[in-house]
Amino acid sequence: MQRITIDPITRLEGHGKIEIFLNEDGEVANTYFQIPELRGFERFCLGRPVEEMPLLTNRICGVCPEAHHMAAAKAADAVYKVDPPSAAKKLRELLYMGFYFTDHTTHFYALGGPDFVMGPNAPVAERNILGIIHKVGLEIGGKVIQARKYGHHIVEIIGGRKVHPCTSIPGGLTKGITEEQRQEIEQIGRWAVDFAQFSLQLFADIVLGNKEYVDLILGDIYTHKTYSMGLVDENNHVNFYDGKVSVVAPDGERIGKYAPHEYTDWVAERVEPWTYLKFPYLKKVGWKGFVDGKDSGVYFATPLSRLNAADGMATPKAQEHYERFYATLGGKPVHQRLAIHWARLIELLYAAEHIVELATDPEITSPHVHNVPKEKPSEGVSIVEAPRGTLTHHYKTDERGLLTEVNLIVGTTNNYAPISMSIKKAAQSLIKKGTVVNEGLLNMVEMAFRAYDPCFGCATHSLPGQMPLEVTIRDAQGNPVEVLRQFC
Amino acid sequence: MTTNGKPKFAMYWAASCGGCEIAVLNIGEKILDVDANFEVAFWPVAMDAKYKDVEAMEDGAILLTLFNGGIRNEENAEIARLLRRKSQILVAFGSCACEGCIPGLANLSKPQDVLDTVYSTVSTDNPNAVRPQYHYQMPEGVIHIPTFYPVLKTLDQVVDVDYYMPGCPPESHQIAAVIDLVIKVLHGEAQLPAKGATIGAGNSTVCDDCPRARNVKLIKKFVRIQDVPELDPHLCLLEQGVPCNGPATRNGCGALCPQAGAQCIGCYGPAEGVIDYGARLITAFASVIDSNDPAEIERILDGIPDPAGQFYRFNLAGSLLRAAKPAWQGKL
Numbered sequence: 113m114q115r116i117t118i119d120p121i122t123r124l125e126g127h128g129k130i131e132i133f134l135n136e137d138g139e140v141a142n143t144y145f146q147i148p149e150l151r152g153f154e155r156f157c158l159g160r161p162v163e164e165m166p167l168l169t170n171r172i173c174g175v176c177p178e179a180h181h182m183a184a185a186k187a188a189d190a191v192y193k194v195d196p197p198s199a200a201k202k203l204r205e206l207l208y209m210g211f212y213f214t215d216h217t218t219h220f221y222a223l224g225g226p227d228f229v230m231g232p233n234a235p236v237a238e239r240n241i242l243g244i245i246h247k248v249g250l251e252i253g254g255k256v257i258q259a260r261k262y263g264h265h266i267v268e269i270i271g272g273r274k275v276h277p278c279t280s281i282p283g284g285l286t287k288g289i290t291e292e293q294r295q296e297i298e299q300i301g302r303w304a305v306d307f308a309q310f311s312l313q314l315f316a317d318i319v320l321g322n323k324e325y326v327d328l329i330l331g332d333i334y335t336h337k338t339y340s341m342g343l344v345d346e347n348n349h350v351n352f353y354d355g356k357v358s359v360v361a362p363d364g365e366r367i368g369k370y371a372p373h374e375y376t377d378w379v380a381e382r383v384e385p386w387t388y389l390k391f392p393y394l395k396k397v398g399w400k401g402f403v404d405g406k407d408s409g410v411y412f413a414t415p416l417s418r419l420n421a422a423d424g425m426a427t428p429k430a431q432e433h434y435e436r437f438y439a440t441l442g443g444k445p446v447h448q449r450l451a452i453h454w455a456r457l458i459e460l461l462y463a464a465e466h467i468v469e470l471a472t473d474p475e476i477t478s479p480h481v482h483n484v485p486k487e488k489p490s491e492g493v494s495i496v497e498a499p500r501g502t503l504t505h506h507y508k509t510d511e512r513g514l515l516t517e518v519n520l521i522v523g524t525t526n527n528y529a530p531i532s533m534s535i536k537k538a539a540q541s542l543i544k545k546g547t548v549v550n551e552g553l554l555n556m557v558e559m560a561f562r563a564y565d566p567c568f569g570c571a572t573h574s575l576p577g578q579m580p581l582e583v584t585i586r587d588a589q590g591n592p593v594e595v596l597r598q599f600c
Numbered sequence: 601m602t603t604n605g606k607p608k609f610a611m612y613w614a615a616s617c618g619g620c621e622i623a624v625l626n627i628g629e630k631i632l633d634v635d636a637n638f639e640v641a642f643w644p645v646a647m648d649a650k651y652k653d654v655e656a657m658e659d660g661a662i663l664l665t666l667f668n669g670g671i672r673n674e675e676n677a678e679i680a681r682l683l684r685r686k687s688q689i690l691v692a693f694g695s696c697a698c699e700g701c702i703p704g705l706a707n708l709s710k711p712q713d714v715l716d717t718v719y720s721t722v723s724t725d726n727p728n729a730v731r732p733q734y735h736y737q738m739p740e741g742v743i744h745i746p747t748f749y750p751v752l753k754t755l756d757q758v759v760d761v762d763y764y765m766p767g768c769p770p771e772s773h774q775i776a777a778v779i780d781l782v783i784k785v786l787h788g789e790a791q792l793p794a795k796g797a798t799i800g801a802g803n804s805t806v807c808d809d810c811p812r813a814r815n816v817k818l819i820k821k822f823v824r825i826q827d828v829p830e831l832d833p834h835l836c837l838l839e840q841g842v843p844c845n846g847p848a849t850r851n852g853c854g855a856l857c858p859q860a861g862a863q864c865i866g867c868y869g870p871a872e873g874v875i876d877y878g879a880r881l882i883t884a885f886a887s888v889i890d891s892n893d894p895a896e897i898e899r900i901l902d903g904i905p906d907p908a909g910q911f912y913r914f915n916l917a918g919s920l921l922r923a924a925k926p927a928w929q930g931k932l
Contacts, residue, residue, distance in 0.1 A: 152714035174619020272860025286861030
């Protein structure tokens, strides 16, 4: 059987490898999406003090350390049964909005955006952030750089550092913010709202204004009907920092909402021998393999699924775009996976608006940001919504607060099964008998995963390296016919 | 040597978290200086450059490679060797490449225990105790994943390294300064430091950059940060009993964590001239204990609940110990 190996896939965080097998007719028989790495945080965090988890688990992922920092801090709060002061919770959330603003900007402009702004078949040398800056101009390029800088600045003001923040501890934070810092954050927030609206307009002009792209988004190649997952507040609006996890079926029916400590009733993880990463699925529905539909426990957890799983956005401008999104794409839920890019920008706007809301909250400069834990530490679960999916941290400790058990289900891991399915479908749709397998076509296979903004660093709590993308086409006897290679 | 006359730049991500890449992106507008002075020949997270192009390059064709990440498996080692061959200057960039970082704590466990833990957690449905196989026969053919090494290694335990740039991650202003230096070298306006040097960091300790007041460091107990109702924002954390790693840690970050009310956890690695980070920190902690009574000293030391993590949090893989005995003996 002929085999095409894509190793590694590129313009994502972390490392993955795709094996495509072709049958005698040159059509795709099967694909395997393998994750070749493991670091083992669940093991080596054992014995560590639970208050270090916001610092240790940061290092699972340097792209979204804030998500692990928050999930770990909330799980440590739960371990000590301590409720942080209201101002501390708001400051953590404000830090997190600053992070979301930076992170979603990074994905749209540096990782996913080049496929649209430059085009899926643009020359490799141009299909990247520098290409975008050259195309859209230095002025806009400068705005993108500024947006990332501003978001990280909020993280630094509250979290003490731009990457790997250090201020969240069980019971709250090590410090608050001054009135001067609050004003600075508010100004950034107002700029961020403009930038997010600008980005949505850019998307409307470049992508929605281009029939070829709209057809690509709406077409069948990148469509899967699976369950949607996302954290919601008490009004069923999208929330990143706290709430319950809403699960919505492929037909749009909400099958339930669960609190963090109930996660093992809802989610289970399947182990396959050919990859280091596990496949989460909805336990109540069951694992039926890599298939769509209401009877299959496969779900996805991305900006799009969060919009599907919620009833709306908590801020007014984002809500307007939410309504426009579903009106344009034909109602809820939306299953076209390339629409994740659009959903991400709506979340960008929500994050920006919420920065302003939190920065103008009268309580935000309160110096009371820590409650000393009084209870004996034991067990705690927390959930936040990482940009790349629902993030669960579950700890058990001894009476000194030293970890005895750690379980992590991280953002991208949720999407391992649907990404695998998206890759298979894209490969089957694009590679037919007699197809010339060129770089642009392989990039369109890669676009299937890129929409999810996967981070396999996170997913594997590991990251042994990105390998070059290598495609070996073999004849039916297994002899190499052609080798195409690409660095991710 | 280059396609457009500019020297080639590469950055690679092995067993690490990606924070180093974010720190490089965080140099902001300076990234345009990199673009102006270098041909970015290979940078997996950001661009789709060709593997075959790199393989086809002459040895030494890349002027500067920033290599971040430790060596956790076979693939990391292979790419490290390839980039060593192709690069004139190979920089161990960030804590993972320099000293192993947090993932190096896996060197306290047998590799089999790492796998057994991960594939049997409370949410894992794995009644047949399935484990990943390096070679697995699927109906369509055999597929592979790379071999997991028994211990995590630092970059210089696998290939020759020219410079070390510490930090988790290296601070962006330090990265910008190093880029400025390299650009000056390119224009004949500066010289490279001696091979083996630590770049983008200071030659002293975090304490020397820390604005907190230091008086007489003598303590009767170590405290855990969540148990303190209110820390003095201006006084040395170690003097307040918080086990701060500043005294053993190289400066360069600007003492960010202590200034934010959190203890230094040691991410910039051993201070200049320190052979073993843990040994230095143990000495520093021992010297602040205000007691000569063995039983009381014992009680005070109990305030450090996780000595292995405290003293070797970031640098176990690069320390004299490198790994616990069970890890060395682990076979997979």
